[in-house]
Amino acid sequence: MRGMKAVSQTFSVVVAFVVAAVVLAAALYAYSQYQVLSAPPTSSTTTSSGPSKVILPYDNSTKTVYIKLVTLSSSSSQFNFNGTSFGSMIIYVPAGWNLNITYENQESLPHNLNLVQNNTAIPQSGDIAEDGKILLTIGATSSTYQLQGLSGGQSASGLYQDIAPGDYWFACGITGHAASGMWVDVVVSPSVTQPYVVVSSS
Template identity: 60%
Template structure:
């Protein structure tokens, strides 16, 4: 006869899993802050653009991405970068666990967009591609709603097809004003990483 698993044991396992996920998100956030604090002069003195490996779990093919709207730097930024200066490379077919943190007094949200144009050139990001995931707002109010300073939100997108995408703010005009990064899903990428130019 098989013994039933106690509810206490199940709760403990759930708490441990949550701690691991939060720890990975915090680690990514700290690493992005450290990496994005380097000056552009230091980056341009190297012969190749530096890569920074992202946290990931190869057993369930999940990449952990943390984007932060910093209170310092450009008004419309992710991790201190704007206008696609950050490029995130992930293996095609993997899952994206994305955490978005807002440190600004302005509301912001985060959207994964299968883009039709090379840069956001419309106040409405849906005019430039298909929105696949919205974090920090709903699919009906992404142009006007977002999370406020000190808040965070997370979302999961599974099995991302090969292609080039944006991670951008959906509030009207924010992406068009520079609040976007590029995400490349490729079968040639085996370890997820980020490059900042």
């Protein structure tokens, strides 16, 4: 009887250890995906008054910033870019620069990526075109962005040149996805000297 109890206790400890290891591995994978996919840092700074600022990869000679956004399957929401939702990621770009954008969908639900010159603070409509002007669509076309997107595991790229100062979004155009949180703020300004990203905790 004691032998059975000891085996049972040992089995319980092993199961608990395996579960903890799996949870830790999943958390580390999600963290590493965000770090690698959101912006390979060239440098970063943190202040006591705010979140970390991570410099995005860029080519100063061609005034091009390289942006990679990924819809992570490991995020708490299927409506995410790099694990963030509802504009908690803000990308800052110098005015007049080129945006070399890669979008990858790791979710089973189809998604696409649109650069929108927005005229509302947050997406309010099922159709992002009602909240601003769509400047670039990746993973769909200008006529199919509300219905079609990249399937899980697919990626696509696009280039937008000489972006003017102003406020923009990266947003999924499929009906209702942006309003469900699938958007990133983009701020373009002549006062920004090198492109960077900030992610707030809220």
